[in-house]
Amino acid sequence: MRYSRQRELVLRQVQSRCDHPTADDIYLAIRDECPGLSLGTVYRNLNGLVEMGRMRRVSIPGMADRFDRTLMDHDHLYCTKCGKVEDVHLDKEPINAMLKDRKDLAIERYSLNLYGVCSECREKESC
Amino acid sequence: MRYSRQRELVLRQVQSRCDHPTADDIYLAIRDECPGLSLGTVYRNLNGLVEMGRMRRVSIPGMADRFDRTLMDHDHLYCTKCGKVEDVHLDKEPINAMLKDRKDLAIERYSLNLYGVCSECREKESC
């Protein structure tokens, strides 16, 4: 894979944010720095970067994919109040153990999506 | 909500199948019994029936939603060989207990998607 300014900007943008931006968020944020940039290029680069393991894709049914700079294993909480996606680090051992017990299943991987109220909205509520 | 032949056919179709059909699968299967049926009507009825709790929606990133007649709580295994979606009944207690321990999180619900090889494909493999 060879260098491109567009890919560099996409990667930097994702790495600089903790809010799980969509392809369009990223496009809007960097297009000023790169006149003529096209959304298709952002998509192509995001796909490549995810495939290379430089970032992760977060898929939540019914909405555009988001992109996450954090490579370490973790899960996501979709806030039912404000729509934000928050990182959550759960202890996966209970799940892994339970799945390992099921020798009738050949599970390669799984994804867990959480729905609830994010920490920011909870703080607002309790005031 | 009042009776309609279209809704009746959609519901019957889902209830008669264990293969998690998509809206389009359902449309193709029943349109002979209902000349002039439109895909939009199938979508509208599926949405209504899910909302009424008469069936469940199964969302897997990157593909069309599927519909599931089984109302009881369970999970889904997406087969990476053949693309089928298989019902899986897991012991959720370990997950629920782990989540309950995390009093810093306000989780309302969660969804678990499994990826692996379905029972049918595993049988074929082992021959």
Next chain:
DNA sequence: TTAACTGCAAATCTTTTGCACAATC
């Protein structure tokens, strides 16, 4: 009768793709 439902087609939203041109190595 009237509120809910339908068919149709167009619109929406997200993502991909074909192609001619440009940039990298």
Next chain:
DNA sequence: GATTGTGCAAAAGATTTGCAGTTAA
């Protein structure tokens, strides 16, 4: 100079929606 990447615009796929006509209660 070969190959990879880009911009543009069109296409694709899933789903929703506006509207005028139809149907159940």
